[in-house]
Amino acid sequence: MTTLASAPDTLLSTISAAVGTAALITDAAELRYYAQDVFSNGPDLLAVFRPSDTEMLARGVAAATAAGVAIVPRGGGMSYTSGYLPGEAGALLIDTGAMNRILTINEEDMTATVEAGCTWDKLQRALKPKGLRALAWGTLSGINATVGGGMSQNGVFWGAAGGTVVDAALRFEVVLADGSILSTGSDFFRPFGPDITGLFAADCGALGVKATVTLKLVREGTAFAYGSFSFPDATAYFGAMSEIAREGLATESFGFDPYLQAQRMKRESLTKDAKSLVNMMKAQGSVFKALKEGAKVVAAGRSFLDDVPFSLHLICEGRHQGAVDADMKAIEAIAVKHGGKTIENSIPKILRANPFPPVNSMVGPDGERWVPVHGFLPHSRLVEGWNRIQALFDANRAEMEAHGVAAGAMLAAVSRSTCLIEPVFFWPDALEDIHCRSLEADHLAKLNRFPANAASRAVVDRLRGEIIRIFRDLDATHLQIARAYPLKEASDPRAWAILQAVKRAVDPKGLMNPGSLGL
Structure with a gap:
């Protein structure tokens, strides 16, 4: 190099x-x-x-x-x-x-083709008036995050019932290391033979640079039901979330542990964000319903989560109100069976109506630095994974407190067989240009500004590494593998040899994002 x-x-x-x-x-x-x-x-x-x-x-x-x-x-x-x-x-x-153009929206074939730099937010805004969306349609950072970046790193949130974002891909145009342009397959069917599109999905840029992406589209829901529930502990929470996922009842299912929940309620204002409230009210479909639901959000404010240990938030989406209401009724029965209690459902309503908010949450509510680490586990290993991570925090509590390091977690169902545990760290440290340029200016102006803090950062870095090792022990899988997660260690040696051979074939000089994926 x-x-x-x-x-x-x-x-x-x-x-x-x-x-x-x-x-x-x-x-x-x-x-x-x-x-x-x-x-x-x-x-x-x-x-x-x-x-x-x-x-x-x-x-x-x-x-x-x-x-x-x-x-x-x-x-x-x-x-x-x-x-x-x-x-x-x-x-x-x-x-x-x-390279951010939307090249085609094919309503007859239910596909869209975009340049790699198109954001998820831009694509969603173009599709929504047509009553369409991508199968999996982006991460919460979609106001900045691009379709090409998502296809390279992989990601999950909106449309999780349909898989991660790479599951929405049909075809890529990829520029290889020698400058040649490869089309990975059909623009309406995946795969035709071995899945070449899948080979370049989630490659973290190690195999080529995505130029265009063709995605599967689905009809946007016209009927919605929302539910939020409180659970006394992690075992009850995971029991309910897993059963709901196995039954396929919710299109979105996510929640927070007590610490992250408290952080989010410090940061978010459900009553003062007029744009969020108006959009949520518009999404209800009628003036009467909009006023009714808006009044509920205003009345609930932030207090509805004050005494909630774990919260689970769900969205049912479909074509008929009776059907989604019935699914939410079934969800409520499962939640109650696992010790859950119904709480105000402002969070899923606001988020669904404003799917790609400003990325102010990439720092803590008081200006702390923020970083996640994550793992996907089958339902059968969720409680063990959670308990091992909490034991790690307990064993390091004194050092964390001495350095101002705190941690919470987001928890989400991704499919009928898989759930996400995403611990999130906060610590006092200097913000970088990337934070200052990404946050809204008025929000940035309100935040504390901490000096550089290498010692606290080192604690976070070490604990992230320990959590990754816990996930590895449990055979977890990951997104955003890049240089953080151990793909080689997790791979069958013969599969790793095949991946190395592919890398040599498309990048013989080793100049395409060297070191990414461990290649």
Whole structure:
């Protein structure tokens, strides 16, 4: 791999000859910003390349790799596993943000094709008036997070009943390390033979740079039911969430442990956010229902979660109100069976009506740094996984308190067989440019600003590593593998050898995001 010491001006001249100087960013301050993700700072970049279309992307990749420069693709910048931070200095980072067009929406075939830099929010806004959405339609950071980034890192939240976001993909156009453009298959059926689209899904940019994505569409629901429940402990919570998931009753199912719940209620204002409230009321479908539901949210305020240990929030979505009401009634019966109690359902209503809010939650409510770690487990291992993580926190409680480190968790059902445990850390530390540029300006202005705190960060880093090892012991799987999660250790050696062979075939010089996935 070429480093900054290897005549950077000559390398830049070579690349700019292929793509033009306007497509390259070389300003030192901008390069420092692009060398950050939500958790980490990476080494110095040679430049940032912002292609305007697939052909320019291909020319730039070909010129860079021919000169021995490593390529690192970046989507919306919401990653926290060093997915777009190179292992060594001197890489060319590709920012796909200028490739953000929606190319086609095919209502007859129920597909959409977008450029990789299109955000989930932009796609959803284009599809909603047509009564459509993607099968799995993005993460909560979708106002910034891109479709291409999601397809490379994988992600889950909206549409989780249909799987993770890569399950919505039909076809990719991928620029390989030599600049050639590969189409992974059919634009209406996946797979036709071995699943080549799947091969490039969740590759964290190790195999190529996604240029366009064709996705499966489904009809947007026209009838909704919402439910929120309180549970006394984790065992009761997981028992209910798992049974509801196995029955396939909810389209969205997520919740919070006591600490994260308290943090969210500090941060979110259900009564003062007029935009959220108005959108929620509009989503109810009639003036009377809008006024009724809006009044409930205002009356509930924040107090409805004051004495709630674990909260579970669910959405049923369909075509007939009677059907979704019946599903929610069945959910309520399951919740009660596991010791749950009904609480005000403001949270799922507000979130569903405002699916991609500003990303102010990428820092704590008082300005603390924030970072998650996660694992997907089968229902049978959820309680064991939870208890082991809590035992880790208990064993490290004194050190965590001494360094101002706190942790909560988001918990969600992803399919009939799988649930997510996502511990989230908060600690006092300096914010980076990526935080300051991503947060709303008025929100940022209200936050405390802490000095750099390497000691507390080191505690968080160590505990994240311990949690990843706990998940590995339980055969958990992960999204955003990048440089954080142990794919090789979790793989059958023969499967790993096949992946290595694919890497050699598409990237023989090892210049496509080297080190990502452990390759």
